[in-house]
Amino acid sequence: MNVVYLxxxxxTPLHPKVKEAMHRIVDxxxxxxxxxHRFGQAAxxxxxxxxxxxxxLLGSEAEEIVFTSGGTESVNHAIKGVAFSQREKGxxxxxxxxxxxxxxxxxxxxxxxxxxxxxxxxxxxxxxDPAAVEKAITDQTVLITIQLANNExxxxxPIAEIAKIARQKKVVFHTDAVAAxxxxxxxxxxxxxxxxxxxANQFNGPNGVGALYVxxxxxxxxxxxxxxxxxxxxxxxxxxxxxxxxxxxxxxAWLEGHERLEKFxxxxxxxxxxxxxxxxNLKFNGHPTQVLPHLVSVSVxxxxxxxxMLLLDEExxxxxxxxxxxxxxxRASHVLIGTGMDFALAQGTLLITFGRDNTExxxxxxxxxxPRVVQTLRDMSPIYQKSVAR
Amino acid sequence: MNVVYLxxxxxTPLHPKVKEAMHRIVDxxxxxxxxxHRFGQAAxxxxxxxxxxxxxLLGSEAEEIVFTSGGTESVNHAIKGVAFSQREKGxxxxxxxxxxxxxxxxxxxxxxxxxxxxxxxxxxxxxxDPAAVEKAITDQTVLITIQLANNExxxxxPIAEIAKIARQKKVVFHTDAVAAxxxxxxxxxxxxxxxxxxxANQFNGPNGVGALYVxxxxxxxxxxxxxxxxxxxxxxxxxxxxxxxxxxxxxxAWLEGHERLEKFxxxxxxxxxxxxxxxxNLKFNGHPTQVLPHLVSVSVxxxxxxxxMLLLDEExxxxxxxxxxxxxxxRASHVLIGTGMDFALAQGTLLITFGRDNTExxxxxxxxxxPRVVQTLRDMSPIYQKSVAR
Numbered sequence: 001m002n003v004v005y006l007x008x009x010x011x012t013p014l015h016p017k018v019k020e021a022m023h024r025i026v027d028x029x030x031x032x033x034x035x036x037h038r039f040g041q042a043a044x045x046x047x048x049x050x051x052x053x054x055x056x057l058l059g060s061e062a063e064e065i066v067f068t069s070g071g072t073e074s075v076n077h078a079i080k081g082v083a084f085s086q087r088e089k090g091x092x093x094x095x096x097x098x099x100x101x102x103x104x105x106x107x108x109x110x111x112x113x114x115x116x117x118x119x120x121x122x123x124x125x126x127x128x129d130p131a132a133v134e135k136a137i138t139d140q141t142v143l144i145t146i147q148l149a150n151n152e153x154x155x156x157x158p159i160a161e162i163a164k165i166a167r168q169k170k171v172v173f174h175t176d177a178v179a180a181x182x183x184x185x186x187x188x189x190x191x192x193x194x195x196x197x198x199x200a201n202q203f204n205g206p207n208g209v210g211a212l213y214v215x216x217x218x219x220x221x222x223x224x225x226x227x228x229x230x231x232x233x234x235x236x237x238x239x240x241x242x243x244x245x246x247x248x249x250x251x252x253a254w255l256e257g258h259e260r261l262e263k264f265x266x267x268x269x270x271x272x273x274x275x276x277x278x279x280x281n282l283k284f285n286g287h288p289t290q291v292l293p294h295l296v297s298v299s300v301x302x303x304x305x306x307x308x309m310l311l312l313d314e315e316x317x318x319x320x321x322x323x324x325x326x327x328x329x330x331r332a333s334h335v336l337i338g339t340g341m342d343f344a345l346a347q348g349t350l351l352i353t354f355g356r357d358n359t360e361x362x363x364x365x366x367x368x369x370x371p372r373v374v375q376t377l378r379d380m381s382p383i384y385q386k387s388v389a390r
Numbered sequence: 391m392n393v394v395y396l397x398x399x400x401x402t403p404l405h406p407k408v409k410e411a412m413h414r415i416v417d418x419x420x421x422x423x424x425x426x427h428r429f430g431q432a433a434x435x436x437x438x439x440x441x442x443x444x445x446x447l448l449g450s451e452a453e454e455i456v457f458t459s460g461g462t463e464s465v466n467h468a469i470k471g472v473a474f475s476q477r478e479k480g481x482x483x484x485x486x487x488x489x490x491x492x493x494x495x496x497x498x499x500x501x502x503x504x505x506x507x508x509x510x511x512x513x514x515x516x517x518x519d520p521a522a523v524e525k526a527i528t529d530q531t532v533l534i535t536i537q538l539a540n541n542e543x544x545x546x547x548p549i550a551e552i553a554k555i556a557r558q559k560k561v562v563f564h565t566d567a568v569a570a571x572x573x574x575x576x577x578x579x580x581x582x583x584x585x586x587x588x589x590a591n592q593f594n595g596p597n598g599v600g601a602l603y604v605x606x607x608x609x610x611x612x613x614x615x616x617x618x619x620x621x622x623x624x625x626x627x628x629x630x631x632x633x634x635x636x637x638x639x640x641x642x643a644w645l646e647g648h649e650r651l652e653k654f655x656x657x658x659x660x661x662x663x664x665x666x667x668x669x670x671n672l673k674f675n676g677h678p679t680q681v682l683p684h685l686v687s688v689s690v691x692x693x694x695x696x697x698x699m700l701l702l703d704e705e706x707x708x709x710x711x712x713x714x715x716x717x718x719x720x721r722a723s724h725v726l727i728g729t730g731m732d733f734a735l736a737q738g739t740l741l742i743t744f745g746r747d748n749t750e751x752x753x754x755x756x757x758x759x760x761p762r763v764v765q766t767l768r769d770m771s772p773i774y775q776k777s778v779a780r
Contacts, residue, residue, distance in 0.1 A: 005429060007429070007430075010425045011420055013420045019416050026413060026416070032397075034400070035397060036696075072614050076615060109611065113474070206416075206629070207433075208629025224462050235491070236461070242629055
């Protein structure tokens, strides 16, 4: 059985060029990039190339890229790095209710350390209102952190507009772009953000590698302290194998970007139209147009997403019920609840994310299997029986 | 020309079994270990194996191992994690003057956040006196952090003795074992430490991967916050390729440990005796017996280590002048200064570290080349000319 993988937000299959680049480092380059001898220099050159490739994807300077161990470290670095460095200036931070857990949990900790957090509501589509951001700014505000696109419903925030407000008010602005980078075009100069987080495993690079864009002059303490690596912004001997994978993934995302976008849009349209035609009582989440092109969040009434996911896995189709990072937790998605959805419907939500390797035939397969599996689960659901009986 | 690599503290060549394991993951396993479907579970199983392999090397339980992005993250996690979690209990931390920069720079930051740091002197061999540790403890002390072995001079501290004092006084004890783990046998239960840091690139694993041993019940905030990975101790999708490399490196260090130790001792003896016989005015650093078996720190009077290192590199021999992490900084080693060495002699220090692949023939080659290169540099040194003229 050919397995259909539609959980590309959790992790993407490595691009063949990424595999090739990582194999080469495993075989040939073991040196420490900080060593001055030939082995060190070979590793340092590999890092340089990856830094240029990553910077190119974002339209930044190479020296504004700090390599990290993934999206979570990038976000932790940005938020805690600004909060601690600015603690004498002020201790107020603005965010939204539907950020990734890495953002929300950093802020929960900062609250314990006497920071004030304003967490803004979003509308039914997950959009935050830039005017609400502006209104929340006080003379104590040192950081605004708002995601570029939501990882569970795909809604893309008006980041350039918010960044402009932050710039006018002289507040540092971080955007968590983990769900968006490598998927949609991003230009940090056009957005005019100070900090931007990304992760390689969103665009056919390896797990556990990411980057933080740090605009020159942004006040930021290191999160990892020690040696003078990464332009003194992030200590620790670099994960050369992984970083080279990130660099190559960034290059391929840049080269294939347009083609991938077209494919994503076709698959997404086909999937949404097909599901609507085949299964009653579905709700599609996220903004109708300002949305990631590779992501479909659909809430299926009367059933639980977990059961649906497992039955689909048995049929050889891999999807998610929410972000993998949260899969150990049993609560309903704070993102869906944040858009006003009720708990039961939130529990019945599937997250389907495409990657460069998916095909229309795979969408056809999901469209063939899913109605049957949904019906099986609904037939076992007492709430569904009651609803049908009415 | 066969290049002789004698800088195994900076990074070690990957073990063939480690390469094989990493290649397999690159080719076959891309899933997110938190995903519940088959791709996720394949990745989760790879992590499980690596966790058991790493735990076995340390004599710990598998669930006491937290994977990190390297020694620096492990150290930052241990120190900041305990300091923040215990901030209501007290804000006093004890360390020594010759710790790795990751320890010292974490503590410098905590000082800015109103923590008090006691940094203990060491003797001429780099040894700390356990009685001095005991004397430094106050009712505000929440953490003692002392390295297991020094990364520049190899001196092994009396960790079990210090851990016993910490246990009696109910103070959390962290040991930075990055320079020692995978080289000498370590049993965390026998040492009775609460936290222990290690890095894979010290024992033929990849750069940018490490682990933190966390004894069950140790109070510790996460450094990276977000998802529920690593038993809720370290958020972020795991670097599966690197972690599998660490696990296999740990297994091979365990299996080959005795054999490697014997080889290290032979090579070390041969090198020290050979250098003593061939070059006058050398000083060998570190404790004469309580010392890492694979490390030789030698200070060469009248010359600079940097020049020596570069000339040796031209001859195809790679050594270091100090820890690679500090190579961007031009100051003399704080470790050597901490043992009472004067600045000029400290600048003339070479750090030679063996790995499993080194041979006696390679030591012979260094013994043949180094006297000539040292003489070349001394002939250009005005201080040497003056000294000879006397």
